Amino acid sequence: MNSLLLIFIPFAGALLAAAWPSDRTRPWLLPIVGLAHTVIVLCLMVSPQAVDPASWIAFDPLARAVLPAVSILFLCCAVYGVYYLRLRPERPNRVFVSMLLTVLGLLSAGHQSRHLGLLWMSTEAVTLASVPLIHFNGTPRAFEATWKYLLVGGTGIALSLLGSFCLGYASLRGGGSGDLTFTALMSQGSRLSQPWVLTAWVLLLIGYGTKMGLAPMHTWKPDTYGEAPGIVGAMLAGGVTTVAFTAILRVHAVLVASGNGLIADRTLIGLGLLSMFVAALFLLGTRDFKRMLAYSSVEQMGVLSIGAGLGGAGLWAALFHVWSNSLTKGSLFLSAGNIRRAAGARTTDEVSGMSTLTPRSALLFVTGMFAITACPPFGPFFSELLIVRTGFASGHAVASGLFLGCLFLAFIGLTRLVFAIVDGRPRAESRAAGKRFPETAGMILPSVVLLALSLWLGLFTPEILRHAWSAAVSQLFPSS
Amino acid sequence: MNETLNLLVGMAMGLNLLALGSGRLPTLIRTVALQGMTLGIMPLLIEPRFEWPVVLVSFATVVGKGWIIPSLLRRAMRTANIDREIEPFIGFVPSLLLGAGGTIAAVALSRALPLLPEHAGSMLVPGALASVLTGFVLLIGRTKAISQVCGYLILENGIYLFGLLLIQATPLLVDAGILLDVTVGVFVIGIIVDRIQRAFDSLDTRKLTVLRE
Numbered sequence: 001m002n003s004l005l006l007i008f009i010p011f012a013g014a015l016l017a018a019a020w021p022s023d024r025t026r027p028w029l030l031p032i033v034g035l036a037h038t039v040i041v042l043c044l045m046v047s048p049q050a051v052d053p054a055s056w057i058a059f060d061p062l063a064r065a066v067l068p069a070v071s072i073l074f075l076c077c078a079v080y081g082v083y084y085l086r087l088r089p090e091r092p093n094r095v096f097v098s099m100l101l102t103v104l105g106l107l108s109a110g111h112q113s114r115h116l117g118l119l120w121m122s123t124e125a126v127t128l129a130s131v132p133l134i135h136f137n138g139t140p141r142a143f144e145a146t147w148k149y150l151l152v153g154g155t156g157i158a159l160s161l162l163g164s165f166c167l168g169y170a171s172l173r174g175g176g177s178g179d180l181t182f183t184a185l186m187s188q189g190s191r192l193s194q195p196w197v198l199t200a201w202v203l204l205l206i207g208y209g210t211k212m213g214l215a216p217m218h219t220w221k222p223d224t225y226g227e228a229p230g231i232v233g234a235m236l237a238g239g240v241t242t243v244a245f246t247a248i249l250r251v252h253a254v255l256v257a258s259g260n261g262l263i264a265d266r267t268l269i270g271l272g273l274l275s276m277f278v279a280a281l282f283l284l285g286t287r288d289f290k291r292m293l294a295y296s297s298v299e300q301m302g303v304l305s306i307g308a309g310l311g312g313a314g315l316w317a318a319l320f321h322v323w324s325n326s327l328t329k330g331s332l333f334l335s336a337g338n339i340r341r342a343a344g345a346r347t348t349d350e351v352s353g354m355s356t357l358t359p360r361s362a363l364l365f366v367t368g369m370f371a372i373t374a375c376p377p378f379g380p381f382f383s384e385l386l387i388v389r390t391g392f393a394s395g396h397a398v399a400s401g402l403f404l405g406c407l408f409l410a411f412i413g414l415t416r417l418v419f420a421i422v423d424g425r426p427r428a429e430s431r432a433a434g435k436r437f438p439e440t441a442g443m444i445l446p447s448v449v450l451l452a453l454s455l456w457l458g459l460f461t462p463e464i465l466r467h468a469w470s471a472a473v474s475q476l477f478p479s480s
Numbered sequence: 481m482n483e484t485l486n487l488l489v490g491m492a493m494g495l496n497l498l499a500l501g502s503g504r505l506p507t508l509i510r511t512v513a514l515q516g517m518t519l520g521i522m523p524l525l526i527e528p529r530f531e532w533p534v535v536l537v538s539f540a541t542v543v544g545k546g547w548i549i550p551s552l553l554r555r556a557m558r559t560a561n562i563d564r565e566i567e568p569f570i571g572f573v574p575s576l577l578l579g580a581g582g583t584i585a586a587v588a589l590s591r592a593l594p595l596l597p598e599h600a601g602s603m604l605v606p607g608a609l610a611s612v613l614t615g616f617v618l619l620i621g622r623t624k625a626i627s628q629v630c631g632y633l634i635l636e637n638g639i640y641l642f643g644l645l646l647i648q649a650t651p652l653l654v655d656a657g658i659l660l661d662v663t664v665g666v667f668v669i670g671i672i673v674d675r676i677q678r679a680f681d682s683l684d685t686r687k688l689t690v691l692r693e
Contacts, residue, residue, distance in 0.1 A: 128668050140679040144688040162639045168646045178649025195593050
């Protein structure tokens with residue numbers, strides 16, 4: 001099975017969607033392409049193939065460890081998308097459907113990129129392709145959010161290009177050929193020019209950190225997630241951020257190989273803790289439940305970053321957390337979208353009592369909230385527990401303590417807001433809007449499936465995934 | 481060859497200061513276009529032999545940065561029918577001082593970074609850093625969406641200057657892809673600028689304040 005199909009099938013689907021005449025039937029292309037993508041990814045995961053070290057693009061162990069999660073998330077979002085777009089007959093969906101498919105293709109390209117330049121191009125293209133998705137609602141607020149997304153994201157991604165060039169120059173200055181494949185950079189190791197490697201690390205961390213949404217580069221996230229439709233939020237939080245995370249992981253591996261592992265680890269842990277702390281503070285203050293999801297995502301990115309900074313075992317836990325975060329966050333975004341539509345508003349000032357208006361979505365939302373705040377027995381509990389244990393075992397007691405403190409603050413913030421939305425008596429305006437958007441199976445099941453997968457991941461982490469994560473760790477740290 | 485190149489880099493650095501000091505949008509757009517064209521010629525000077533791919537990238541850069549992108553911006557400016565005066569957050573004199581200080585800092589900073597023997601004496605690194613800083617000042621210090629886009633372009637130009645150090649090492653495919661990305665990026669920005677104009681009846685980004693904590 002050729003891994004390039006993962007890129008070309010979505011692109012072909014996008015072209016087909018652009019040419020498809022009917023707005024009513026076009027959304028079905030989403031689950032069809034999504035299903036094909038998931039089937040291919042799972043086949044590739046079950047029977048991994050040897051990777052040519054010099055190849056620019058390949059389904060290597062790191063892609064194998066992360067891309068299936070993105071694919072499953074996309075499939076669930078795609079099914080939801082069919083029913084979501086049916087509720088929005090007034091807006092043409094040609095651009096939306098084809099761009100969503102393009103994003104899937106580019107995400108597959110980004111996860112499989114083993115060349116710094118190619119990785120940059122895919123990330124930049126994902127940023128641009130998701131622009132029409134964010135302003136799908138066409139409100140002034142949506143355009144404001146899109147502008148901030150473009151400006152902050154564009155600047156960040158530009159800095160990561162500068163960082164990529166610096167890393168290339170580090171190779172040239174160190175007597176190498178300037179080959180930007182990660183394999184070549186890692187094999188050059190300590191012969192890379194040190195000042196340039198460190199400059200590159202700062203720039204790449206800021207650049208891809210912006211895309212990931214680490215504090216203090218997270219400012220685009222609340223606006224974008226708040227204004228974009230639920231499925232777009234789910235794909236951004238569970239798909240686009242993971243590409244940026246794997247980019248940071250690949251660069252981090254180069255840093256470790258060049259002998260700067262300690263500095264890189266410390267910066268990752270520091271930024272991760274800052275992200276968790278900032279997110280926890282905002283979670284305690286915000287009154288908008290879609291923005292709440294954005295801050296929660298900033299927090300999860302902090303968790304990933306800390307995991308990656310803890311070395312081999314921490315990295316394994318971080319890859320586990322990529323899965324649990326993508327699946328749980330996806331479920332939360334979809335159920336939050338249902339609640340938002342039925343309530344007609346997003347803040348605790350205007351919304352309450354949603355458990356009577358949208359009982360199923362409210363139940364999913366509450367369950368998802370407990371899952372993402374690391375309550376057992378869902379996936380995030382086990383992955384975060386593993387990160388904390390690794391932290392204490394590797395002598396990062398203070399960092400682990402702060403990690404737990406931030407998780408606790410975030411838990412208080414999230415429960416406060418979620419129960420304010422769900423409990424109480426519904427507002428009169430919401431009662432009218434709720435009647436227009438009944439809860440259909442197509443809007444509930446994708447969220448249920450994602451949550452069930454998160455539960456399954458926590459209780460019975462499949463052996464094949466454990467192997468995939470271990471293989472990815474040994475790809476990134478070949479010596480250990 | 482190196483002297484001519486340094487002359488062009490110096491010119492690009494001068495254009496940075498001109499961009500910081502210009503008070504009218506058409507002037508700013510023209511400055512950015514001129515800088516883009518200056519950058520476009522440079523690959524021809526660096527690559528000693530005549531090679532088709534280099535000529536092609538050079539030509540595409542001159543056309544893209546010098547003509548396509550500026551005309552997109554001019555069209556956005558015309559359809560939006562906006563006031564041509566630039567209203568700065570950071571005044572023109574402070575911006576110029578920041579730019580000049582940034583240029584000096586860039587020269588000082590690039591001393592700390594080791595260069596290959598063949599790049600010794602080249603102004604590419606300070607030029608790149610100075611342009612990146614100028615881009616940031618414009619991004620932060622201007623209120624109109626189009627002047628922010630110009631800031632973004634100058635930032636990109638800085639990165640392009642740095643990329644020239646690697647032109648012999650990285651395959652041109654990468655350069656071409658990057659150029660394409662930037663052009664599409666500005667195109668997308670142009671569309672959004674148009675939509676913001678329709679939604680807010682203004683391109684003043686100070687009015688984009690609904691979303692905040």
